[in-house]
Amino acid sequence: MNGLSRTGISLLAPLALVLALLAPGRAPAQPAQDAAPLVFADAAEETRFRRLVAELRCVMCQNQSLSDSNAQIAHDLRREVLMLMRRDMSDAEVRQYLVDRYGEFVLYRPRVEPATWLLWFGPLLLVLGGGATVVWIVRRRSGDRPVPHDDTQEW
The missing domain is CATH 1.20.5 (Single alpha-helices involved in coiled-coils or other helix-helix interfaces)
Structure with missing residues (x-):
């Protein structure tokens, strides 16, 4: 067998399998990025937006606000919050919309209820x-x- 014995081949097969399974895990992950940064109509809208996303929790990160999180869902939720604000929803209505969709967990300060x-x-x-x-x-x-x-x- 041209220099390789059966024992040598049987030892190389599991090693090759392990290397093949580990190869995808070694590829570097890329952080989530906003495709296009948010553009605000005026300073008041930006101030309201920043205050609101600071009060909301990232549903994936658990211990970060939407403003602090870099998870892709946080990027999506920030865009959704801005869209809801532009539909003339009040801050309370935006919070309630997100609570209805994701549960009370999305609020950093949950409401006092039973x-x-x-x-x-x-x-x-x-x-x-x-x-x-x-x-x-x-x-x-x-x-x-x-x-x-x-x-x-x-x-």
Whole structure:
């Protein structure tokens, strides 16, 4: 077999398979880019737009606002927000449209309603519960055994 034995070929086949599977993963990813930057009619529209997208969360990134995210869906949502603004929708209507489409998650400050009470008041309940537990433990321990007076101590 011209210098290659059966063992050599059987070892090269898995190596070639692994290299073939890894090759696409080594191609560098390109960041998402806006094809055309947003153009605003005036400074007031831009100010309103910037304020609004800062209050909305990127549905993909989870911890970034629409204004901070570089994900492709964030680019698309920014364009959609501008389009909705140009349809004379108020900020509240734009937010409601996005909530209807993506859920309450899209808002950085979710509304106070029964579904979000735990989110808003849960930390306060934990702090109050922890404080009450500490007070209960301290009172219980201090009430069980009085500290004996020790005349040998010099202060």
